[in-house]
């Protein structure tokens with residue numbers, strides 16, 4: 001009986017030892033895998049990286065000294081050496097750039113006159129960070145924000161290069177009679193090619209940015225339907241480098257003469273009243289009415305929408 005109990009205890013001890021060895025081995029493998037991934041993890045991702053050929057490289061600081069311990073740090077505190085991130089790429093001459101780190105402003109600075117920029121962020125604690133960057137041109141127009149997620153490693157320099165800031169864009173006028181010109185303009189990296197994409201009728205127009213980064217295009221609206229259209233641009237430089245799309249702006253093409261209309265005042269007498277209402281009724285539910293002004297919102301039909309605009313502008 002005693003023997004059996006001893007054997008049982010011996011077995012239990014052996015099992016416990018075996019289990020302990022197994023646990024040590026298991027966590028050893030997990031630790032090794034985690035370390036391996038941490039060292040090799042070096043990637044960029046995020047919505048905006050689809051369109052930019054951004055690359056990230058990581059190197060060790062080398063002989064950089066350890067930072068001094070923070071004031072008052074008690075003994076036994078593990079000092080983690082901060083990491084460093086360098087962002088560089090193309091913007092516009094003297095563009096005002098803002099870098100966001102996890103949604104908060106981390107740095108602001110100006111691009112060079114050449115349009116190139118480079119910014120070093122130091123003292124970053126290790127871990128996965130999402131960086132965003134956008135530019136403001138000399139006329140205070142903003143680019144879209146590019147973002148990328150990178151793994152910042154302690155004592156390492158992560159370089160994110162190949163950032164190509166999207167062009168800025170503006171257009172005027174936003175209401176244009178068919179056949180008239182819409183001026184589309186903005187800034188991009190100097191001497192890059194600028195492709196302007198017009199929709200809903202998918203069309204690409206090409207122009208070039210000058211030495212000072214400015215670009216413009218006079219779009220003749222003769223080929224567009226009388227409707228709302230959108231314009232956005234992207235810059236191309238060198239061999240295949242291209243920026244993401246700019247912001248998207250819209251403009252309305254209306255029929256020739258329609259812009260002389262005075263809203264719901266269909267007879268131009270300065271009031272919106274029963275006379276205008278009777279004109280509206282005359283053209284009620286007509287598509288492209290001969291009196292263009294009766295289609296108050298220029299959507300191609302005289303409908304309840306025009307009536308509601310008239311009620312809103314009603315002066316009596």
Ligand SMILES: [Ca+2]
Pocket residue numbers: 264265266267268269270271272273275276
């Ligand atoms: Ca009137």
Ligand SMILES: [Ca+2]
Pocket residue numbers: 295296297298299300301302303305306
């Ligand atoms: Ca209408």
